[in-house]
Amino acid sequence: MSRRVLLVEDDTAIATVLTAGLEEEGFTVDVQDSVAGRDRALAEASYDVMLTDVMLTDGDGIETLGKVRSAFPDLPVIILSAQNTLDTAVRAIDRGAFEYFPKPFDLDDVVHAARQAAEAGTQEMAHPGENGDGLPLIGRSRAMQDVYRLITRVLHNDLSVLVLGESGTGKELVAEAIHELGSRKTGPFVAVNTAAIPRELIESELFGHEKGAFTGATARNIGKFEEADGGTLFLDEIGDMPAEAQTRLLRALQSGRIRRVGGSEEIAVDVRIIAATNRDLAPLIDAGSFREDLYYRLNVVPIKLPPLRDRAGDVEPLARHFLARAAQEGLPRRNLSTDAAKLLDQQSWRGNVRELQNLVYRAALLARDDTIDAATIADVLDDRPQATTGDNHSIGEAVSNWLLRSRFSDGQLYHLSMAELERPVFEHALKRTGGNQLKAAQMLGINRNTLRKRLGDLGIDPEAFSPG
Ligand SMILES: Nc1ncnc2c1ncn2[C@@H]1O[C@H](COP(=O)(O)OP(=O)(O)OP(=O)(O)O)[C@@H](O)[C@H]1O
Numbered sequence: 001m002s003r004r005v006l007l008v009e010d011d012t013a014i015a016t017v018l019t020a021g022l023e024e025e026g027f028t029v030d031v032q033d034s035v036a037g038r039d040r041a042l043a044e045a046s047y048d049v050m051l052t053d054v055m056l057t058d059g060d061g062i063e064t065l066g067k068v069r070s071a072f073p074d075l076p077v078i079i080l081s082a083q084n085t086l087d088t089a090v091r092a093i094d095r096g097a098f099e100y101f102p103k104p105f106d107l108d109d110v111v112h113a114a115r116q117a118a119e120a121g122t123q124e125m126a127h128p129g130e131n132g133d134g135l136p137l138i139g140r141s142r143a144m145q146d147v148y149r150l151i152t153r154v155l156h157n158d159l160s161v162l163v164l165g166e167s168g169t170g171k172e173l174v175a176e177a178i179h180e181l182g183s184r185k186t187g188p189f190v191a192v193n194t195a196a197i198p199r200e201l202i203e204s205e206l207f208g209h210e211k212g213a214f215t216g217a218t219a220r221n222i223g224k225f226e227e228a229d230g231g232t233l234f235l236d237e238i239g240d241m242p243a244e245a246q247t248r249l250l251r252a253l254q255s256g257r258i259r260r261v262g263g264s265e266e267i268a269v270d271v272r273i274i275a276a277t278n279r280d281l282a283p284l285i286d287a288g289s290f291r292e293d294l295y296y297r298l299n300v301v302p303i304k305l306p307p308l309r310d311r312a313g314d315v316e317p318l319a320r321h322f323l324a325r326a327a328q329e330g331l332p333r334r335n336l337s338t339d340a341a342k343l344l345d346q347q348s349w350r351g352n353v354r355e356l357q358n359l360v361y362r363a364a365l366l367a368r369d370d371t372i373d374a375a376t377i378a379d380v381l382d383d384r385p386q387a388t389t390g391d392n393h394s395i396g397e398a399v400s401n402w403l404l405r406s407r408f409s410d411g412q413l414y415h416l417s418m419a420e421l422e423r424p425v426f427e428h429a430l431k432r433t434g435g436n437q438l439k440a441a442q443m444l445g446i447n448r449n450t451l452r453k454r455l456g457d458l459g460i461d462p463e464a465f466s467p468g
Helices: 012-024 035-044 065-071 086-094 107-120 142-154 171-181 199-207 243-255 281-286 292-298 315-328 338-345 352-366 374-382 395-405 413-432 437-444 448-458
Strands: 003-008 027-032 049-053 077-081 099-102 161-164 189-193 232-236 272-277 301-304
Touching (some): 003 035, 012 027, 012 107, 027 035, 035 049, 049 107, 065 077, 077 086, 099 107, 099 142, 142 301, 161 171, 171 232, 243 292, 413 437, 437 448
Parallel strands (some): 049 077, 161 272, 232 272
16 A cells, blocks of 8 residues: 655755655655645545645744644654754754754655654654744754754653764763753753863762772762762763773663772762764774773764764854854953955864864954954964974874874774874765765775775775765
């Protein structure tokens, strides 16, 4: 028996392509181009799944979704949206959408989701919640869309999330967003930067200690786990955690209980863990300095944050966002000239969003009039601390400098250095070939399967380099 789809889309080109794809999959497709048409069709026929655009001439496909969901609670709905913000993704899932696809979408993905939806009915639907306000993440690039979709997937469960990404890409902000928008928002959000705490103190910081547990422990102290009870614990720079603390953390995650340092009592804690790292954990695991079992515990849902240079079109809105924030914080209110925005967009942003933010604040301070022009940006750019490897004359020199700045223990040096070298080489080749792995492998002079495997090991997504 043929399954029936209601497609609500006012763009005829998209409607035609989708209809063809869905029909090929064996669906019968009815197309409507308005909210009114949608409601009429729903009243007249019975559907297995509905796909709907958001901005329709007579209304908003998400805002009016509540009505549909109460009248047809068993009808799974897939949202197709051109408003590619985290807000839209969250609104869609909160209103009970089965899936959310930013445009332009991949036809196969949408057809696949329609089939899944028709099969699963509404069982797998996200829990409706209320609408989030003041969503903090700026940027509508294609590269950020996957991040938004993943965020919506983890809001109403307690799955462990591992946020991966270079320094300054917004990992902590993502953790905060998950907490603020999710079902633990009434509980505390507690952040711990593992790399910033002396190794000897990490365990007591995380799990607390009893009076007299060690020299200097003059009173009982509650750790971050207990502080985060009922909420979210964000563990930043997880790759820097010493071995003993890793063991203790794993035990806590497995049992849902902790024991204070020097204590004997087992204390139950209800904590959602979000961990983050800017390091590649695979070589640390290979080298035996990061526990593999802990990795699997933490990495239930990985969220990879793209570096800023891969977020086409995001630099200018971010810069304007930071200017507005700077003004709120008492700095002079400034505009950004078109040329200034262009110049910002051309930078490679090795320090990612944090670097852009710092630079925008400095430009706001230094600008000579209300509008920040390209000359001011150029001055501030020149003033930057030297980019880490930008001034080196050879790869060898760059590597030597990098080794001097890095800290890792014996047994990791080779794997970590190789990962560090391979990443920019692979990314360069993927960029040059628009993400085509076959061509990239030819350019590199290595076997395609080798490339695919190494990309996987390094967590590089070739899709992120494909145009569009
Ligand atoms: N998409 C974004 N929209 C708005 N602000 C952002 C965004 N991403 C990052 N920021 C801002 O940039 C700064 C750096 O972000 P954050 O501290 O979350 O990065 P991080 O990846 O955790 O860095 P690190 O690895 O160094 O800890 C913060 O001030 C954050 O508010």
